[in-house]
Amino acid sequence: MNNQTLLAFIIIISLIFTSACGQKELSIEPKKLDWKQRVIKVNEDSSLLSGSSYLSVYSAVYLHSESDFKELSSTVSIRNINKQDTIYINKIEYFNTQGQLVKSFLENSIYIAPMETVEIVIELSDTEGGTGANFVFDWSIKPDSNEPLFEAVMISAVGNKGFGFVTHGKKIN
Incomplete structure (x- = not known):
């Protein structure tokens, strides 16, 4: 059996198995974040505590040498891990390897509802x-x-092998 025939056989068997088990294909529509719908006025004189957190992300990683690198996609998650309280994100800045500001994501503070994740x-x-x-x-x-909680998931593929890794935010002064 050649590779194409084997691949077709595997696809047919998996379709039959999926149908027989009554499973449906999971469909998740990507949701584009509208920052303007989340804008909120945060009163600076309030009793809120403020802080800053750092999160490393990688647009690329070196494979074998400095001239051999692979691009990555990154999903940055901003998680409100409170069951009752809303949190407020006042500034999001993205910097490159040289420490230069690439992009500022917010013009105004935004809210994140209890147990919600913004990406x-x-x-x-x-x-x-x-x-x-x-x-x-x-x-x-x-x-x-x-x-x-701030996390980033970076993924990519080389040939037919995929790879990924996670980074976690750290509170800074």
Whole structure:
């Protein structure tokens, strides 16, 4: 049996198996984030606590040498891990490897509802950040609330092998 015949056989068997088990294909529509719909006025004189967090991301990684690198796509997650309290993100800045500001994502503070996640996607074709790209987030929370959680998932593929890794945010002064 040649490779094409084997591939066709595997596809047919998986379709039959899926139909027999009554499973439906999972369909998730990507949701484009409208920052303007999340704008909120954060009163600076309030009792909110403020902080900043750092998150490393990679637009590319070196494979075998400095001249051999692979582009990555990144999904940056901003998570409100509070069950009751809203959190506020006041600034999101994206810097490249040289420390230069690439993009500022917010003109005004935004809210993130309890247990909600807001995502930023850095596409595979966007290599402006480079191998040492990073984000800095300024945020505000109620005094007894949990700080926001910042994570990035970077993925890519080389040939028929995919790879991915995760980074976690760190509170900074």
